Amino acid sequence: DAGVTQSPTHLIKTRGQQVTLRCSPKSGHDTVSWYQQALGQGPQFIFQYYEEEERQRGNFPDRFSGHQFPNYSSELNVNALLLGDSALYLCASSLGGPSYEQYFGPGTRLTVT
Amino acid sequence: GEDVEQSLFLSVREGDSSVINCTYTDSSSTYLYWYKQEPGAGLQLLTYIFSNMDMKQDQRLTVLLNKKDKHLSLRIADTQTGDSAIYFCAESGASGGSYIPTFGRGTSLIVHP
Numbered sequence: 001d002a003g004v005t006q007s008p009t010h011l012i013k014t015r016g017q018q019v020t021l022r023c024s025p026k027s028g029h030d031t032v033s034w035y036q037q038a039l040g041q042g043p044q045f046i047f048q049y050y051e052e053e054e055r056q057r058g059n060f061p062d063r064f065s066g067h068q069f070p071n072y073s074s075e076l077n078v079n080a081l082l083l084g085d086s087a088l089y090l091c092a093s094s095l096g097g098p099s100y101e102q103y104f105g106p107g108t109r110l111t112v113t
Numbered sequence: 114g115e116d117v118e119q120s121l122f123l124s125v126r127e128g129d130s131s132v133i134n135c136t137y138t139d140s141s142s143t144y145l146y147w148y149k150q151e152p153g154a155g156l157q158l159l160t161y162i163f164s165n166m167d168m169k170q171d172q173r174l175t176v177l178l179n180k181k182d183k184h185l186s187l188r189i190a191d192t193q194t195g196d197s198a199i200y201f202c203a204e205s206g207a208s209g210g211s212y213i214p215t216f217g218r219g220t221s222l223i224v225h226p
Binding site: 041044098099 | 117144146148153154155156157158161201203205211212213214216217218219
């Protein structure tokens with residue numbers, strides 16, 4: 001039973017660049033949520049995708065966008081990177097839309113220099 | 114102030130019990146969670162409790178909820194070195210089917226022999 005997978009594991013980008021992070025949900029799950037975890041902080045909700053649509057969004061600027069594919073996998077795109085975007089980006093999956101039971105992936109560590 | 118607060122560090126001896134405390138501010142919180150994050154890993158949902166419950170026990174884990182004081186605790190019996198990790202308290206409401214958790218900053222549990 002495959003868990004949530006994310007790629008890449010680590011990424012280094014320069015300010016102003018754009019980045020795409022990828023997530024495959026746990027087998028059988030159809031809902032993907034993205035979180036940003038800054039160093040020493042708890043995760044903060046970015047947005048959630050279900051049925052290929054953004055269903056909920058946290059307090060993040062439009063530079064953060066996403067997509068969900070028909071196979072339920074998802075991408076997180078961040079444009080015009082800032083130093084403050086350096087963080088661990090976590091993907092979580094669940095079944096049937098919003099749920100209190102989410103399974104998290106190992107995350108992608110993004111460093112912006 | 115923060116919506117979910119927890120102490121940052123806890124150090125215990127192997128074999129002792131650990132108690133990690135958390136307070137939250139949202140009186141409409143419906144679900145309260147404890148997550149575990151090991152170095153370099155994503156979040157693992159350890160347990161959750163509904164707001165209409167006072168206590169939940171699951172093997173070595175005991176969760177206590179004082180809804181009046183908005184206080185949540187996680188007790189780990191017979192703490193082992195493998196329990197060393199960061200523990201996150203989180204809460205979510207269910208209004209509108211949201212379930213999006215708000216996390217604390219995490220408590221780093223250090224277990225020494």
